[in-house]
Amino acid sequence: MISVDIEGAAEPVRLALTLAGIPFEDDRVKHSEWKELKPKTPYGQLPVLTIDGGEMKAQSGAQIRYAGSIDPTGTLYPKEKLYEIEEYIGLVQDLQKAWTPAFYMGGKPSTFGYPEDYAKTPEGKAKVESMRKAFVENELPVFLSRFEAIIEKNGGTFLCGGDRPTIADCLLVPFLRNYTRGHVDHVDINCVKNSSPKVAAYVERFCALPEIAGRYKDGLGGSA
Secondary structure, three states, X not given: OEEEOOOHHHHHHHHHHHHHOOOOOOEEXXXXXXXXXXXXXXXXXXXXXXXXXXXXXXXHHHXXXXXXXXXXXXXXXXXXXXXXXXXXXXXXXXXXXXXXXXXXXXXXXXXXXXXXXXXXOHHHHXXXXXXXXXXXXXXXXXXXXXXXXXXXXXXOOOXXXXXXXXXXXXXXXXXXXXXXXXXXXXXXXOHHHHHOHHHHHHHHHHHOOOOOOOOOOOOOOOOO
16 A cells, blocks of 8 residues: 555555455655656555555545455455445545535635635634634534444444444544544644543544554554
8 A cells, every 4th residue: 555654545444454454565655755656646646555566546435445345354344234334434424524624724725715825824824723613613523423323323332333343433533533633723632532422432442452552642542
């Protein structure tokens, strides 16, 4: 797997491969290396996956489903839970879409019709702060309550119940952890725990799995 040197879109795929016990090379490129690599990728994006030296496979959603499909334990993407897994993945994607404006206003304001340097202006800084705080206060708790209800309905362990996670958990956990790692301005690192202690416990439960324990140093589930 080739990805940028952050958790990012590749982290759910890494988690799925790790939980499946499938060895893989985690090749993380630096920003300086990306310019040369970009035109060699299928869509000018990372992550990409190569299998046994074959052609590059793109799109993290396809990659994580592929990882789930070759899981020898059959627990990451079981056929009998396929609809539920896809439903919960859809809900994670809804959360991601809801967060996108507040997040990208700080880095790519031109996406929303503002000047490229808008986020560096006093007005832009205030806009970013207000959008992110409003999201954390108003929208994030709604999604956390939905995930909490799903977890509780299915036995209180993981999204689909049981003692092993699915690829839906591999998607949700790193996304929730991002709010708690302290690297996003104007987001209280305790926002998940304060809004939903049960969802915070779910994240910590996932991160305490034998295959995952010790992977993270910061945020929910971190060992620092």
